[in-house]
Amino acid sequence: MSVLADKIEQFILHKLLEDEEENIVLRRNELADELDCAPSQISYVLSTRFSNDKGFMVESRRGSGGFVRIIRLAPAKEDRTPAPISERLPAVNITMEDLDVLLYRLIKSKSLTNREAVLLHHTFEALFDEVDEPQRLNVIGRILKHLNLR
Structure with missing residues (x-):
């Protein structure tokens, strides 16, 4: 299921x-x-x-x-700015759900637009479908590191 x-x-x-x-x-x-x-x-x-x-x-x-x-639900005040993904999760356990939660928080903190979040979601989805885990985690980390967060 x-x-x-x-x-x-x-x-x-x-x-x-x-x-x-x-x-x-x-x-x-x-x-x-x-x-x-x-x-x-x-x-x-x-x-x-x-x-x-x-x-x-x-x-x-x-x-x-x-x-x-x-x-x-509105996140608590201290959760308004997301922690770097490396601090939130061990790298081997990153799921699409984790990334979607991160994208949602970035939207709420006005660091990303809805359009940018949807594009990133589809990019991450493609990575999960097409790339092996070690490489996928490396690419996701590089994408998140290079986001120009407002």
Whole structure:
């Protein structure tokens, strides 16, 4: 299920990155139809990957008029400026989720625009698909090091 869960998570994260608001509202059944999965799989991803400790709050209403609202929680004041990735994570454990969280924080601190974050997300995604881990970590580190953060 992890491949499908990753696909669902990435779809929701793309929606959040494209949206200028602090929350998005989705219809679980429509999302499940679009991603060709069961609504329960959407619920699973929401409960495991969009939790409070990961910076999100999820409101859900079931039924014919049901919806899912995903709200980005404001990080604590000391978290406004992200720590360098080398201080946050051991290099061997960097995941797309970690990079998406970093990109989100850079957007919130106005160090990146939404467009730049989406472009970087797709770049990192391509690296995960095409490049072996040791090289991938080196390239990701070089990209992050050379970002001209405002």
